[in-house]
Amino acid sequence: MAATLLGAVLQTLVVFTAGAAIPFAGFFPAIPVAAIVAGAPAGMAVSIGALVLVWWAFREPHFVIHALSAQERSETAWLLFFALILVAFGLLCRKLLERAYERQRAMNVLVRELEHRRANTFSVLHAITKRTLQHEPEAAERLLRRFEAIRRTNDLLTEQPTGALLTTIFRNELEGITSEQVAMHGADVMLPPEQARNLILIVHELLTNAMKYGALSAPTGQLRIEWSRTVNDLSIRWQEVGVPVVSKPDRQGFGTSLIELCIASVRGSWEPAFEPEGFRCRLVFPLPERENSD
Incomplete structure (x- = not known):
């Protein structure tokens, strides 16, 4: 519904600026947007809504249901043809966006897992160092401080990956x-x-x-x-x-x-x-x- 209303507004602007020579131009952006947001049924619904609105509100006689002339039937066929292309384009964009979202979600899960493992690794290093150098506490402390410096670096670069x-x-x-x-x-x-x-x-x-x-x-x-x-x-x-x-x-x-x-x-x-x-x-x-x- 929102995409159909958007198309109607755009079509009104087209009529005021270019006249009625391009009967469906305002709806062309709305069709792929509807397909991207809600899928093929929404894209086709906007296409059908465009047909009804154009013949009812934007063509003479206005706001009257009338039989279509041969030229109008030809224009309707072309609209349906272009609408199918636009719906297919919208579906392709939708699939690409879904794949990009899934990749990003998988990447976020991987990053969280790596962060968890990194934290565990430093905990293990801390324990091994304390155990191995238990009779050399000063050397253990120096080594642990170096590990801590590395950990701080990783934390800083996790917050700012670019540097x-x-x-x-x-x-x-x-x-x-x-x-x-x-x-x-x-x-x-x-x-x-x-x-x-x-x-x-x-x-x-x-x-x-x-x-x-x-x-x-x-x-x-x-x-x-x-x-x-x-x-x-x-x-x-x-x-x-x-x-x-x-x-x-x-x-x-x-x-x-x-x-x-x-x-x-x-x-x-x-x-x-x-x-x-x-x-x-x-x-x-x-x-x-x-x-x-x-």
């Missing part, structure tokens, strides 16, 4: 650290998922070292994070001041190895420096094409 904002990454990792000790400066940048995952692990390792040995290990320490971007690169400057570095580590620890692995996986680079006033480093990430085009 994560740089400031969001820093704020999430710096949560719980007093703002008086941390200063950040730079225009926000959207990082794609792969770079976001690796940067979160890098920031986690840098923060862990800063809290154990560096600027965040004492109230007098300060951490400054600055970043800038060019057409091709994102440059991040990490500088700790206020807590002097006693000496450069004699050997490369697992945290440093993890940072270098993350840097290499996104084809970036980093320049660490152990200076008397504190640790500093510069990270460089190449920006992908879609980021370059912003």
Whole structure:
């Protein structure tokens, strides 16, 4: 009924603008819409309603039931022919929409299942780590914090599948650290998922070292994070001041190895420096094409 009324309104507009030369033009959009929304019976019902309304209200003599002339019978036959085509087109669109809906529904179920399994996986990893390293609680805690950083990354990218904002990454990792000790400066940048995952692990390792040995290990320490971007690169400057570095580590620890692995996986680079006033480093990430085009 709604589609028939819509067709009648459109047909009225056609008559006022183009005259009665195109007797059924206003109903042509309504027929496939009815078929898409309610199926073939609705599409054919609109077609029959169009026939009745046109001959009764839009052709002379108006509002009078009369026998059809040869020309009118020919026009009726053409309308039915085009109506069948439009109904078939509407049914095709309906089938495509139903398939798209089913695929989306199946995808949503799959995503929920994967999220459930991911949560279970982290629970299992947590239990295995605690059990395996029960006599080394400090090592277990470090490993669990790394797992937690990965979990936070996945949660962030689940909410924003296209990537994560740089400031969001820093704020999430710096949560719980007093703002008086941390200063950040730079225009926000959207990082794609792969770079976001690796940067979160890098920031986690840098923060862990800063809290154990560096600027965040004492109230007098300060951490400054600055970043800038060019057409091709994102440059991040990490500088700790206020807590002097006693000496450069004699050997490369697992945290440093993890940072270098993350840097290499996104084809970036980093320049660490152990200076008397504190640790500093510069990270460089190449920006992908879609980021370059912003």
